[in-house]
Amino acid sequence: MSETPAPHPASVPPARAAPSPPSAAGVWLIALVGWTTFMCFYHLGGGARFEPIDCWVAQTAREMREAGDWLMPRFSGETRMQKSPGPYWAVMATSLLRGTAVDEVSARLPNAVAAVVLVVTIFWLTRRIGGDRAAVFAGFAASSSVLVLWWSHRAASDLGLTTCTTLSLAALWIASETEVRGRRQNLLWLLGYFAAGLGMLYKMPMPLVVVGLPAVCYIVLRNRWSILWSRWHLAGLLLFLLPWLPWAVAVCFHEDAAFAKWRVEFLDRFTGALPNVAEPQKWWHYFTYLGPPVFYCLPFTLSLPMALGRAFRKQPGVHRNGQLFLAIWFLSLLAFFTASAGKEWRYFLPALPPLFVLLGIELAALFDRRRRLSAARDWAGAIGVWVGTPVVLLAGGLPVLWRWYKARGQSELEGLSTWSDVWQAYLVAAAIAVAGFGLAAWWYRRRREHVSFGAIVVTMWVMWLWVWPNLMPLMMSQRSHIDFAEQLADPERVPLEYRPYIANVGSQDSRIIWYSDIRIPRVIDQLDLLEEQAGRRDLQYEIRRTGEVLLEKLAGEAPALFVVALPDYVQILLAAPEELARLARPMPPLHLWLQSRHGPENRHYVLFGNRPPPFPEPELRVPPKLHARLEAAGRRTAPEEAGPVPSASQPAPQHTNSD
Numbered sequence: 001m002s003e004t005p006a007p008h009p010a011s012v013p014p015a016r017a018a019p020s021p022p023s024a025a026g027v028w029l030i031a032l033v034g035w036t037t038f039m040c041f042y043h044l045g046g047g048a049r050f051e052p053i054d055c056w057v058a059q060t061a062r063e064m065r066e067a068g069d070w071l072m073p074r075f076s077g078e079t080r081m082q083k084s085p086g087p088y089w090a091v092m093a094t095s096l097l098r099g100t101a102v103d104e105v106s107a108r109l110p111n112a113v114a115a116v117v118l119v120v121t122i123f124w125l126t127r128r129i130g131g132d133r134a135a136v137f138a139g140f141a142a143s144s145s146v147l148v149l150w151w152s153h154r155a156a157s158d159l160g161l162t163t164c165t166t167l168s169l170a171a172l173w174i175a176s177e178t179e180v181r182g183r184r185q186n187l188l189w190l191l192g193y194f195a196a197g198l199g200m201l202y203k204m205p206m207p208l209v210v211v212g213l214p215a216v217c218y219i220v221l222r223n224r225w226s227i228l229w230s231r232w233h234l235a236g237l238l239l240f241l242l243p244w245l246p247w248a249v250a251v252c253f254h255e256d257a258a259f260a261k262w263r264v265e266f267l268d269r270f271t272g273a274l275p276n277v278a279e280p281q282k283w284w285h286y287f288t289y290l291g292p293p294v295f296y297c298l299p300f301t302l303s304l305p306m307a308l309g310r311a312f313r314k315q316p317g318v319h320r321n322g323q324l325f326l327a328i329w330f331l332s333l334l335a336f337f338t339a340s341a342g343k344e345w346r347y348f349l350p351a352l353p354p355l356f357v358l359l360g361i362e363l364a365a366l367f368d369r370r371r372r373l374s375a376a377r378d379w380a381g382a383i384g385v386w387v388g389t390p391v392v393l394l395a396g397g398l399p400v401l402w403r404w405y406k407a408r409g410q411s412e413l414e415g416l417s418t419w420s421d422v423w424q425a426y427l428v429a430a431a432i433a434v435a436g437f438g439l440a441a442w443w444y445r446r447r448r449e450h451v452s453f454g455a456i457v458v459t460m461w462v463m464w465l466w467v468w469p470n471l472m473p474l475m476m477s478q479r480s481h482i483d484f485a486e487q488l489a490d491p492e493r494v495p496l497e498y499r500p501y502i503a504n505v506g507s508q509d510s511r512i513i514w515y516s517d518i519r520i521p522r523v524i525d526q527l528d529l530l531e532e533q534a535g536r537r538d539l540q541y542e543i544r545r546t547g548e549v550l551l552e553k554l555a556g557e558a559p560a561l562f563v564v565a566l567p568d569y570v571q572i573l574l575a576a577p578e579e580l581a582r583l584a585r586p587m588p589p590l591h592l593w594l595q596s597r598h599g600p601e602n603r604h605y606v607l608f609g610n611r612p613p614p615f616p617e618p619e620l621r622v623p624p625k626l627h628a629r630l631e632a633a634g635r636r637t638a639p640e641e642a643g644p645v646p647s648a649s650q651p652a653p654q655h656t657n658s659d
Helices: 024-040 052-067 086-098 104-130 132-143 146-151 158-177 183-203 206-210 212-221 232-241 245-254 258-271 283-296 301-310 320-339 345-351 353-366 375-412 419-445 449-470 479-489 496-501 510-516 526-532 539-555 566-582 624-632
Strands: 502-504 561-565 591-595 605-609
Touching: 024 104, 024 132, 024 146, 024 449, 052 086, 052 104, 052 510, 086 104, 086 158, 086 183, 104 132, 104 146, 104 158, 104 320, 104 353, 132 146, 132 353, 132 449, 146 283, 158 183, 158 206, 158 212, 158 320, 158 345, 183 206, 183 232, 206 212, 206 320, 206 345, 212 320, 245 258, 258 526, 283 301, 283 320, 283 345, 301 320, 301 353, 320 345, 320 353, 345 353, 375 419, 375 479, 419 449, 479 510, 479 591, 479 605, 496 502, 526 539, 539 566, 561 566, 566 605, 566 624
Parallel strands: 502 561
Antiparallel strands: 561 605, 591 605
C-alpha cells in the first residue's frame, strides 16, 4: 500500500489562532447584564399600581399617540410643557414596538432598559477608576440595590435622566483622564455630549446642572483646564444640542407662552417662587437629601461612610483623580439640590451613581480574602447582623406597617385584603432577609468573603421576586383612585353626554385621568392663566380667577361638572356663601354626584355640578375634622349621617403637578 505524499508546505492553510478566552471581568459582566436584565424586566405588568408621577408620563404618552402628535405633549386635553418629551416618546415607541396601546408595561419598559444601562455604566466607570475587581462589586451592588430594583419598575422620567447623565459624565471623564489623544478619546467625548443631550430631551434642563456642575467643579478644583483645548468639544456641543434643541425651537414657534412656562417650571421651582413650593422651609428641609443615599443604597448603606472616606485617601491601584471626581460629583450635586427650594427624593437620583462606584472600591476591600483576620471584629459583626436584622425588620418595620395600615391601608384594602394579608406578606420578605443576611454574616466570619457578598446580592434579588408581586400590590393598590375613576367612566353614573362638561378644580390627580382615560381639563387652562398673570404666578390671583369661572359655569345654562379633592370641596362649602353674600349674588345650583368609596376620607375626591345626577343624590361623607368645620358653619352633614349638600362654591388653590 503506497503512502500518500505529504502536501507541499505552501499549499497548507495557516492554522487559525485559538480564540482567547474572555477575561474574568468580561465573564462577570455577562453574568451581571443577564441577571440585571432579568430582575429589571421581572413582572412589569404587575406589582404596585401607578403613582401620580408614573401616570403623568403614561397618560401624556397615551394622548400623544392617540393624537398622532409627537411634537406637543398633552395631558388631559391640555398642552403640557412642563417637561421635554423624551419619556413620552420612549413610551410611545415601546407601545408601537409591542403592537399594543400605551399600558403599564409599555410605560415601565424604558426605565427597565435604563436601569440595565445604568448598571453597565457604573461597572465601566468603576473599572477605569478602581480596576476589574472593584467593577464587579460595584456592578452587583447597584444591580441588587433598592435604587435599581424599585426604579426599574416605575414609569417616571427620573431614572432615564439619571442614566443619561451618568453615561455622559462617565464618558467625558474616561475620555479626558484615561485615554490618549486619538480616535477613541474623540468618540468618547462625543458620546458624553450626546448622552447629555439625550438627558435634556428626557428632562430639560437638568443635565445643564447634573452634568455641567460636576464637570466644571472638577476642572476648576483639579486645575484640568487643558482638557478643554480640543476642537472636538465644539463638535460635542453640536451633538449635545441635536436631540433637544429642534424640539424646543419648534415648540417656541408653536406656543407663545413657552418661555414663560419654562421659566416658571425651572427657575421658580428652584428659587421657591412657584406656588406649590413657596412655603418657608423648615430647618430640617435642608437635610432632606441625606435620606435618598441611605434608602436607595440599601443593603450596602452601612458601608457608605467608609466608601466616601476612601475618596479622599490615596490607594494603590485606584485612579486618584477618579476618586476625587466621584467625590466632587456627589458633593456638588448635594449642595445644589439642598439649595433648591423644590425638594423631592426622586430629584436626587442623578447624584447616587458615584456612590455606587465608591461602594465598589470599598466592598472590594471589605470582602477581600487577603484582609487582616480579626476574630473579635468578625464575631461582633456577625452577631450584629444576626440580632440587628430581625430587630430592625420586626420591631421597626412591623409598627411602621401597622401605622400605615390604620391610616390608609385598612380603608384602601377593605373587601380585598386584611391586616393578616399584609403582615404575612411582609413576614415572608423579612424571613428571606434574615436568612440571607444571616448566612452572609456566617460565611464572612468563616473567611468565605466572596460567597458572603454573593449571598447579600441573591438575598435582595429573591426578596424582590417576592415583594414586588405580593407586598407592593397591597402597599400601593391605588384602589380609591381606581374606583373613583371607574365611577367616572361608568355611563350609568356619568352619562356620556356630560363628559365634555367635566373640569378639574385645583390640582389634577393624574391617577384619576390615567385609570379612567377621560380628559378632565382644569377650570382654566394653565397657559391661559399664566398669560393673564404676565408670566408670573400668584396663588391668590389663581384662586380668585378660578372661583369667578367656576361660579359662572355653575350659574350658566350649560351642564357643568367638577372634580375636586374632598378637603377643597369642604372649603368651597364654607367660603362660597360668605363671598356670594358679600357680592349680593344668588347661589347657583350645586349637586353632589360622586364621592370616593375607598381610602381615608381626607384623600377622597368628589364630582359635583349644577345638574342633579341621574340617580338619587348621594350623601357627603367627611372625616371628623372637616365635619366639625361644617357643623360650626351650620352645614347639615356628618361623618356617619350626611344630609344633602348645600348650595355653595368657591375654588380651592390650584397647584402645579409635575412628573
